[in-house]
Amino acid sequence: xxxxxxxxxxxxxxxxxxxxxxxxxxxxxxxxxxxxxxxxxxxxxxxxxxxxxxxxxxxxxxxxxxxxxxxxxxxxxxxxxxxxxxxxxxxxxxxxxxxxxxxxxxxxxxxxxxxxxxxxxxxxxxxxxxxxxxxxxxxxxxxxxxxxxxxxxxxxxxxxxxxxxxxxxxxxxxxxxxxxxxxxxxxxxxxxxxxxxxxxxxxxxxxxxxxxxxxxxxxxxxxxxxxxxxxxxxxxxxxxxxxxxxxxxxxxxxxxxxxxxxxxxxxxxxxxx
Ligand SMILES: [Fe+2]
Ligand SMILES: [Fe+2]
Numbered sequence: 001x002x003x004x005x006x007x008x009x010x011x012x013x014x015x016x017x018x019x020x021x022x023x024x025x026x027x028x029x030x031x032x033x034x035x036x037x038x039x040x041x042x043x044x045x046x047x048x049x050x051x052x053x054x055x056x057x058x059x060x061x062x063x064x065x066x067x068x069x070x071x072x073x074x075x076x077x078x079x080x081x082x083x084x085x086x087x088x089x090x091x092x093x094x095x096x097x098x099x100x101x102x103x104x105x106x107x108x109x110x111x112x113x114x115x116x117x118x119x120x121x122x123x124x125x126x127x128x129x130x131x132x133x134x135x136x137x138x139x140x141x142x143x144x145x146x147x148x149x150x151x152x153x154x155x156x157x158x159x160x161x162x163x164x165x166x167x168x169x170x171x172x173x174x175x176x177x178x179x180x181x182x183x184x185x186x187x188x189x190x191x192x193x194x195x196x197x198x199x200x201x202x203x204x205x206x207x208x209x210x211x212x213x214x215x216x217x218x219x220x221x222x223x224x225x226x227x228x229x230x231x232x233x234x235x236x237x238x239x240x241x242x243x244x245x246x247x248x249x250x251x252x253x254x255x256x257x258x259x260x261x262x263x264x265x266x267x268x269x270x271x272x273x
Contacts, residue, residue, distance in 0.1 A: 003253050005065035009072025009168045011079050014160045014268055016153040018087050024094045024212075026151035031214040032205075032223035037158060038091060039204035040136075042098055044161070045088065047081030049110045050126060057123060057175055066174050073171040076164045087157055096211055105200065113196075121189060124181045127172040128193035128245070131252060134169040135241045137162035139232050141260035160268055163261035170252040183248055190245050194238070 027033040051074055061067045091098055114122055140146050141162050147155035176186070209215040228234050244250055 003251060004170070005063075007069065007170075007253075009069045009076060009171060011072070011075040012160065012164070012265075012268060014079070014083065014156065016083065016087070016156045018089050018153050018157075021090045021151045021153045022093065023151055026090070026154050027147075028149045030223060031209070031212075031217060031220045032227060035205045035208040035214065036201070036227070037154070038096065038208050039201055041084055041087050041154070041157070042091065042102060043105075043200060043204060044080060045084045045102070046106055046110070047077045047084065049106065049114075050129075051078050051081065053114065053122060054126060054172065054175075057179070061175060061178055063178065066171075066178065069168070069171045070175060073168045076168055080161050080164070083157055083161075087154065090154060096208055098208075101204075101207060105204075109196070109200070120176075120179055120181050120185060123172065123176045123179055124185050124189035125193050125196075127176040127181070128186070128190040129197055130165070130169055130172050131190070131241060131245055132193060132197050133162075133165040134252060134255070134257065135237050137166045138255075138257045138260055139234065139237050141166070141264065144263055156268070159264045163264035166257050166261040167265075169257075173252050186250075187246065190242075194242075198238075 025031060025034045027037050054070070054077075055074060058067065058070060061070055088098070114125075117125065141159065147159055181189075206215070209220060214220050226232075229236070244255055
């Protein structure tokens with residue numbers, strides 16, 4: 001039995017004006033933070049790939065409530081993909097090179113790795129990636145002024161995206177459960193997803209830092225340490241989310257994080273059903 005079958009997943013017409021984003025260090029003048037969120041901005045252009053993969057599971061979902069949520073999920077992720085691609089205009093403006101790197105990465109991940117997975121492992125890995133998206137969302141939205149002193153348009157993209165990741169956090173998990181993904185496969189998929197996601201996110205952050213000599217500055221490494229243990233507490237969150245995930249009774253809605261998304265939804269445009 002799924003909790004909250006009446007939960008509505010709706011798309012919101014959010015269209016940041018990326019042409020207004022001009023500052024290179026747009027995230028609080030923070031070299032590491034800007035590179036990290038630029039990496040996230042770039043990697044999440046690939047939401048279209050996930051939409052294309054997950055659409056093939058629609059026919060397997062017989063529960064009408066879950067099917068409606070899955071259609072809502074497809075709509076939200078497609079909208080994220082559109083806006084992330086538009087946001088790349090900012091990476092171009094500040095002179096970052098990313099196209100070749102991104103092309104190779106996408107090929108390896110989607111045409112090789114995902115293509116090699118079984119149908120059930122593929123949905124289990126996407127469910128685990130959603131758990132990590134929820135973690136990033138909670139990590140960044142738990143302080144309401146986290147994106148204060150940052151570029152308004154790029155912050156809007158991330159706040160909206162993280163809030164919707166929190167909102168739809170259970171959908172793919174429920175689809176995987178409907179496809180009878182068991183505990184062992186869930187745990188294997190979780191380990192694989194964590195290595196893949198954090199590895200690629202950090203490698204892309206480094207690739208972007210290398211382009212501006214930001215990697216030579218001690219303050220970049222100091223901020224990385226603070227990101228890991230003190231400010232965002234990436235390591236502590238990873239452990240807490242892993243503990244939740246490894247519980248046999250795990251369900252994404254068991255974690256009370258809707259309260260971090262609610263203030264964002266209250267500020268942005270109303271949803272389209
Ligand atoms: Fe998304
Ligand atoms: Fe998502």
